[in-house]
């Protein structure tokens with residue numbers, strides 16, 4: 398199978414497996430795991446934040462951020478297709494007791510004027526705006542890079558109104574590598590940041606949240622409450638360290654592969670590339686083949702290629718380091734053949 402469903406399907410490298418094997422460990426609930434501490438310090442340094450916390454997943458990291466920043470009855474402003482809104486099981490409502498208020502953006506970027514207008518005035522009828530969430534790269538917008546200036550404008554509005562900003566940077570390193578803007582500069586435009594080690598960076602498990610020392614102290618308690626206080630967790634933090642030190646630059650290869658795939662597929666009659674390809678995610682509209690995304694994916698799977706539906710006619714392909722350039726060419730060829738036979 399050529400698996401382009403997600404960059405989460407990447408398997409840990411040999412070096413990661415070796416590092417897990419050799420990791421120096423301790424009980425991390427007592428804050429005695431040296432490998433976790435090293436990972437957290439490295440991540441905090443890269444993001445330019447005071448402190449960081451290793452968490453089990455991106456979803457857990459985002460939810461800890463919501464729980465730490467907000468109180469029940471607050472309202473969160475976020476983009477209408479944000480991962481936090483679409484794909485986290487309404488956990489912000491279920492766990493933090495907050496309600497989302499969505500703002501439709503352009504390629505994942507909310508208009509700062511819309512954000513300003515959505516902030517609640519002080520009124521007995523209204524919830525309080527407790528948090529603004531940004532997402533970069535934006536998954537549902539096809540790996541779009543939210544421009545730094547857009548984030549700056551929103552962060553300024555947030556500060557004027559004393560509202561914290563959380564950045565869902567599950568794929569922030571993709572945004573940095575593709576734009577040439579450091580993760581630190583993006584992270585500067587938010588109080589707290591979550592990023593995933595287990596996507597294009599290839600670690601088997603885990604995410605990191607970063608922010609002020611005070612935020613991380615409170616976040617650590619929320620992580621414990623959620624059952625995320627782990628013990629000799631250096632075993633899984635060690636691959637995460639390698640993800641940060643060895644795997645960042647190679648994300649550029651995934652971006653190249655996505656462009657190559659887009660170029661190839663754009664030559665297929667009946668297939669349209671949706672939006673532009675900025676990072677490792679490619680959205681393709683198959684409506685011109687008179688197929689739904691599910692039908693198309695069924696045929697594709699028979700050709701031993703996997704992708705996921707992202708709308709009635711939209712299919713998402715995500716390039717990753719387990720898929721070679723030759724395999725990308727193979728996928729293009731198979732889709733050509735498939736389109737001819739439909």
Ligand SMILES: *Cc1c(COP(=O)(O)O)cnc(C)c1O
Nearest residue numbers: 454455456457480532536565567
């Ligand atoms: C994957 C992802 C998450 C959640 O990460 P998990 O580790 O799968 O829980 C959050 N936000 C975005 C934008 C993502 O792509």
